[in-house]
Amino acid sequence: MTWTVAQALRVGTDRLRAVTETPRLEAEILLAHVTGLGRTVLLAHPERALGPEERKEYERLLACRATGYPLPYLTGRVEFYGLEFRVTPDVLIPRPETEVLVDRALTFRPHTVIDVGTGSGCIAIALAVHLPEARFWATDLSFAALRVAQENAHRHAVANRICFLQADLLSPLTGPVDLVVSNPPYVAEEEWISLPVSVRHEPALALKGGENGLGVIWRLLAEAPRLLRSGGTLLVEIGATQGERVRALAQDLIPGARISLLPDLAGHDRVLEVVL
Ligand SMILES: C[S@@+](CC[C@H](N)C(=O)[O-])C[C@H]1O[C@@H](n2cnc3c(N)ncnc32)[C@H](O)[C@@H]1O
Incomplete structure (x- = not known):
């Protein structure tokens, strides 16, 4: 019929x-x-x-x-920061709450930016579209994710200003840059089991942040100051309940920095900001 x-x-x-x-x-x-x-x-x-x-x-x-398979993986696309991004099961599906990070990053008008764990490239590319003078380095451990990011950068005509690197966090980079941004994996081991089925179709590498969810954030806080110019900024997306623990970590690892937590639209702590 x-x-x-x-x-x-x-x-x-x-x-x-x-x-x-x-x-x-x-x-x-x-x-x-x-x-x-x-x-x-x-x-x-x-x-x-x-x-x-x-x-x-x-x-x-x-x-x-x-x-329960995610809709964006079926259509191969998703909107983020008003731009259309190609997504495959190799990358995290960009989330609306990550737009808070992009909004905040734009207020600093940086000229040089590192995006750590770039996934689909959504953060670096959204920033590059809005900062036509800026240059970017974007890292990811996943080569498959970097291919998707590169394709998205071409689609938005910013590939000539973003250098994609397969790397563990910031390891091969030397800096100094104005801004380091990251939406790192931050799901704790015990939370993983209770995540919706659709989320468990996304790459574990993009989500799992070790035993307490703070493993990658801890490493990022330890490494980022080496890459930032004096007065430079680190912006890190965090889980809704991680604010105070992450603030304490930042105070320990980067003493003397100006540290704040920024909320998402639902009022949850969502971004850690550290100004050197
Ligand atoms: C939460 S996803 C964020 C993806 C994208 N930036 C976004 O906001 O949608 C985290 C990303 O970090 C990458 N990643 C995980 N561990 C990493 C590491 N040690 N070094 C570099 N990238 C890593 C994952 O492959 C994944 O693409």
């Missing part, structure tokens, strides 16, 4: 109800992806018939999504 767009959206909404609070929207996004039509076009033509291949592919994606 042939499905119309209206039928396909009804079926899709029903199948996704158990895994998302926005089943209708996600059904529209998947159908738009499969047909190559914009959502507004689809909605304007509810009577359009799906071809057999379109229906087969749409049903395949619905079945996948219904297991």
Whole structure:
């Protein structure tokens, strides 16, 4: 039997109800992806018939999504800071709360920036788009992630100003730079088990921060001052409950620095700021 767009959206909404609070929207996004039509076009033509291949592919994606597999990995894209990024299962799906880090970084108008653990490249690329004079170094342990980041940098025409490096944190870099930014892995071992199914499809390397979640942050705080000019800034995304522990770590490791915690839109501690 042939499905119309209206039928396909009804079926899709029903199948996704158990895994998302926005089943209708996600059904529209998947159908738009499969047909190559914009959502507004689809909605304007509810009577359009799906071809057999379109229906087969749409049903395949619905079945996948219904297991909890993340929507952005199915469509291969996500929006971050008003820009579209390609994502694959090799990279963390950029989160809205990371936009707080980008907002804050832009206030410093840096000329030289290091992004540690760049993943899809979303932080470095969003900054590069808004800071046309600045130069960037972006590291990641994952070569597969760096390939995605490089592709995103080309897509946004900033690849000539970002040097991508496969590296452990800041190891090969010498500095000094104006700003070091990072959204490091910060999930604690015991939290990992209670994460939603969809998150467990993302790379463990992007999420796990060791026993108490602070392992990578600790190393970053220990290493970053060597790379920063005097008066330079370190901005690190942290977990919602890690604020006071991370502040204490920073006070220990970087005595004399100006240290503050910045909230996300939900009011949770989200970014550690250290000014040397
Ligand atoms: C939380 S994800 C952040 C990705 C991206 N910056 C974002 O905000 O969406 C952390 C990233 O750090 C990388 N990573 C983990 N340990 C690392 C290390 N020791 N050195 C460099 N990168 C690392 C992971 O591969 C992953 O891409």
